Amino acid sequence: MKKIMTGMALLLLTTLSVFSQTQKITVKGRVLEDTKEPAIQATVQLLSLPDSVQASGVATSSMGFFSLPPVKPGKYVLKVSYIGFKTLWQPMQLSGSTPQKNVGVLTLETDAIMLAEAVITAEAPQVQVVEDTLVYNSSAYRTPEGAMLEELVKKLPGAEVDDEGNVKINGRDLSKIMVNGKEFFGGDVKTGLKNLPVDMIEKLKTYDKKSDLARITGIDDGEEETVLDLSVKKGMNQGWFGNADVAGGTEDRYMGRLMLNGFMDDTRVSLIASANNVNDQGFSGGGGGPRWRRNNGLNASKVIGLDFATQTSKIELGGSARYNYRDADIMSIGSTEDFLPDGNSYSNSNSKQRNRNNSFNADFRLEWKPDSMTNIIFRPDVSYGKTDNLSNSESGTFSSDPYSLVTDPNNWLTLEKILNPDDDPLRNIRVNAINSGSLSDNKSLSTNATLQLNRKLNNKGRNITFRGRFGYTNNDNNQYTESETHYFQLMNYLGGDSVLIRNQYITTPTKNYNYSAQLTYSEPIARATFLQFSYQFQYKYSESDKTTYDLQGFPDWGLSTQLPAGYEEHAVDSLGKYAEYRYYNHDASVSLRFIREKYQLSAGMSFQPQHSVLSYKRGDYMIDTTRNVFNFAPNLDLRVRFSKVSQLRLTYRGRSSQPSMENLLPIVDNSNPQNIRVGNPGLKPAFTHNMRLFYNTYNAEKQRGVMSHFNFSATQNSISNSRVYNSETGGWTTTPKNINGNWNAFGMLGFNTALKNKKYTINSFSNASYQNNVAYLTDSKTKMENKNTTTNLTLVERLNTSYRNDWFEFGLNGTISYSIEKDKLTPDNNQEPYTFSYGANTTVNMPWSMSVSTNIANQSRRGYTDSSMNRNELIWNAQISQTFLKGAATVSFEMYDILKRQSNISRSLTASGRSVYEYNGVNSYCMLHFIYRLNIFGGKAARDKMQNKRGFGGPGFGPGHRPGGFGGGRRF
Structure with a gap:
């Protein structure tokens, strides 16, 4: 027996020894540059000793992380190499008792010798792909002197800047802008676009940033945001630098801008200030590309703000404060066609607005x-805001198309012409004419706070998190209105046209607050497999008290006068309302998450019982009502990684949404006679399905990237409006109703590549979208309700090609957009409009630090039923700049829309109608800029680094001499 026991012990020891020798170990960590920036695609190798043969290797991710394929226990050397930095060597002993070795953060040192002997060896690739991150090289896109971030973003493949300055990248809305991984002014996109100079940016990374909860716990909460993360050029990461830009121009245009940045180790401070009356557009940009972006109205703005971020090994702090002032002078002329089963309705309008807004915002972030x-x-x-708005408008509704009788119906909307029927060519088709003015002032105060506490319970993924939120808003709105409406199809008791005159003062104070508490728990149930739970309770309270005073009995009152004495006694109960709303929501979710080397999968379901209470009073109508509903929302997130530069992602999320409590009340709101609203107690909740598919891949050797994106969205029981047209008044009675059939699909394919010698680049961006819109249209004669469907198929192709060398760049671009618009009930409204544009741009950098840029492009619109839309716009912009004082100063002369051909037109198409509006704007003008750059870098080493990075033709930041390479070249 003793021999047997001894033999078994030896066998066990041998088995354990063999197991320990075959047990493999994973080595992981993170690589940073000396500026604390992630080292993207640094080479990490594990060399076995004593022969130094590579046992494992990998490239770092977009955030600098790496995880080496498993290796056997033994002695190794970890080697990290990265262009422009000293190679790091780190010996290590790997033991089978520790299946995972975390080496922590590895910081690389700059190779000063390599930088001192830097030469241009290759053109920087336009786009690189690292896992789910797109990396754009700033030096690959030339922008005019003094350009802000917005001008650079417009050049990025797959990026779109719309009429309001909102940005989409590869079909996704851009939510935040960050600098070196930290939020810039709370992530506000427009602040970043207008105030960050291109000169400071080395790379732009775009990726989907998880919420604080998902990032810490791994539990998907559906609050993912697409962000643009800017890497500051290495030489600017220590010390102070800034830009000051002042300009004056024709048409009384002016602009001033100041930005000052301080980088001290792990601390960043930024000060911004600006004032302009050029619609706050990105500057400079004379050679930046055709400017078809609509700039509605004449806008003057002033901004001043301070932003900071700092961190230590245990704490990160950040925050910002800013003041904004905007003065907008907007004029518009518009025409609308409403689809009806028994003959469409037409309306035209002219309006003027003067809006002034003052706002203050402050935010803070602490991570400990x-x-x-x-x-x-x-x-x-x-945040605090104060707004004052003044508007005047004249409009008219017609029973048939007024363009068939006159070339410009908007010239026939004044009271003088309306009240002279003998000389009125539109008299026989007039339904109504409205002349109105309004003055409003609004004050708003709001505050929000989020606290999140997370505790890891072990190193295998078990953790628990608490998140609490609070929000409060107090809003006070006062509105003064006077209007005169003429009805041409209604007779008064004297047999003439009916006239409705309204002079009113309306106060609407509102107060809202909410709070929520959420608890999440993650439990590892197998290797890299987690079961995740979450529960949240949310409470919302809202109170609104609208009071309407009739000032018709005060003939001396007007918008420019004070409220008359005794107006308080003229409150109209039927036009006021009081609503108090309480909302209780419980949200319980469970999900399963798998993390594997080649894929990640998360799937779950959320269950949401809701209880709502509404107290409502309108005139003699009073009600206290409650509602209980139960929602559920499934979600799925699958990521397949084919390689470091190629991945596929599929997401699905279902969301349920409830109709508002007021829409469920059986009441009639006739406070606006032209838009009467009727509640519907039978409304059902709507449920929306949203699916997204994303794929990208990249070939570094050929600098070739492919990006594709597909999105599908469909809504069951979507809440639409059933509208009944009153042919006698030209007004509408609207009732919310459920409807099925609303869905849309969007797909895009982006392709960019450099040709063999890397001096020629080509990029293509193709997309297709299909919208299926449904709505109820009611025949005003038979009162029969019909379901109408409009479809819109739009195909877009954008193609750009460019050539560049050290001193010259030339580009060609072309875009075509083709739409097929169909209306089921009224096929006469079908049309196939299309827009095509083509143009060229060039930049020449002279040896004496002079730069000349120009672009010219033609945009043509065709196929619209409204002939005023079928026009050509030939836009020509130009800029010449001279840099001096060793690159510290630049004088730039810029000319915009030299041929004075740009217009500001917008149009829309829905299932119920179409509209076209044209606005005044800042189009053709010239400006002379003076730009001064302050560069105070900390320490001799940093200054030497910047000097080594300056381009041919002298030091500084002159044309083509930006840090990071001349002519778009990359320095090794």
Whole structure:
């Protein structure tokens, strides 16, 4: 027996020894540059000793992380190499008792010798793909002197800037702008676009940033945001630098801008200030590309703000404060066609607005890691706004198309012409004419705060998190209105046209607050497999008290006068309302998450019981009502990684949404006679399905990238409006109703490549979208309700090609957009409009630090039933700039829309009608800029680094001499 026991012990020891020798170990960590920036695609190798043969290797991710394929226990050397930095060597002993070795953060040192002997060896690739991150090289896109970030973003493949300055990248709305991984002014996109100079940017990374909760816990909460993360050029990461830009021009245009940045180790401070009356557009940009972006109205703005971010090994702090002032002078002329089963309705309008807005915003962020197992995040913010608006409008509704009788119906909307029927060519088709004015002032105060506490319970993924939120808003709105409406199809008691005159003062104070508490838990149930739970309770309170005073009995009152004494006694109960709303929501979710080397999968379901209480009073109508509903929302997120530069992602999310409580009340709101609203107690909740598919791949050797994106969205029981047209008044009675059939699909394919010698580049962006819109249209004669469907198929292709060398760049671009618009009930409204444009741009950098840029492009619109839309716009912009004082100063002369051909037109198409509006704007003008650059870099080493990075033709930041390479070249 003793021999047997001894033999078994030896066998067990041998088995354990063999197991320990075959047990493989994973080595992981993170690589940073000396500026604390992630080292993207640095080479990480594990060399076995003593022969130094590579046992494993990998490239770092977009955030610098790496995880090496498993290796056997033994002695190794970890080698990290990265262009422009010293190679790092780190010996290590790997033991089978530790299946995972985390080497922590590895910081690389700049190779000063390599930088000192830097030469241009290759053109920087336009786009690189690292896992799910797109990396754009700033030096691959030339922008005019003094250009802001917006001008650079417009050049990025797959990026779109719309009429309001909102940005989409590869079909996704851009939510935040970050600098070196930290939020810039709370992530506000427009602040970043207008105030960050291109000169400071080395790379732009775009990726989907998870919420604080998902990032810390791994639990998907559906709050993912597409962000643009800017890497500051290395030489600017220590010390102070800034830009000051002042300009004056024709048409009384002016612009001033100041930005000052300080980088001290792990601390960043930014000060911005600007004032302009050029619609706050990105500057400079004379050679930046055709400017078809609509700039509605004449806008003057002033901004001043301060932003900071700092961190230590345990705590990160950040925040910002800013003041904004905007004065907008907007004029528009418009025409609308409403689809009806028994003959369409037409209306035209002219309006003028003067809006002034003052606002202050402040936000703060704290992330504290008291130990390796605990994470605390606190985010408060506060904002205050004051708005004063003045508007005047004249409009008219017609029973048939007024363009068939006169070339410009908008010239026939004044009271003088309306009241002279003998000389009125539109008299026989007039339904109504409205002349109105309004004055409003609004004050709003809001504050929000989020606190998140996370505690890891072990190193295998078990953790628990608490998140609490609070929000408060107090809004006070006062509105003064006077209007005169003439009805040409209604007779008064004297047999003439009916006239409705309204003079009113309306006060609407509202107060809202909400709070929520959420608890999440993640439990590892197998290797890299987690079961995740979440529960949240949310409470919302809203109170609104609208009071309407009739001032018709005060003939001396007008918009320019004070409220008359005794107006308080003229409140109209039927036009006021009081609503108090309480909302209780419970949200319980469960999900399963798998993390594997080649894929990640998360799938779950959310269950949401809701209880709502509404107290409502309108005139003699009073009601206290409650509602209980139960929602559910499935979700799926699958990521397949084919390689470091190629991945596929599929997401699905279902969301349920409830109709508002007021829409469920059986009441009639006739406070606006032209838009009467009727409630519908039978409304059902709507449920929306949203599916997204994304794929990208990249070939570094050929600098060739492919990006594709597909999105599908469909809504069951969507809440639409059933509208009944009153042919006698030209007004509408609207009732919310459920309808099925609303869905849309969008697909895009982006392709960019450099040709063999890397001096020629080609990029293509193709997309297709299909919208299926449904709505109810009621025949005003038979009162029969019909379901109408409009479809819109739009195909777009954008193609750009360019050539560049050290001193010259030339580009050609072309775009075509073709639409097929169909209306089921009224096929006469079908049309197939299309827009095509083509143009060229060039930049020449002279040896004496002079730069000349120009672009010219033609846009043509065809196929519209409204002939005024079928026009050509030939846009020509130009700029010449001279840099001096060793690159510290630049004088730039810019000319915009030299041929004075740009217009500001917008149009829309829905299932119920179409509209076209044209606005005044800032189009053709010239400006002379003076730009001064302040560069105070900390320490001799940093200054030497910047000097080594300056381009041919002298030091500084002159044309083509930006840090990071001349002519778009990359320095090795």
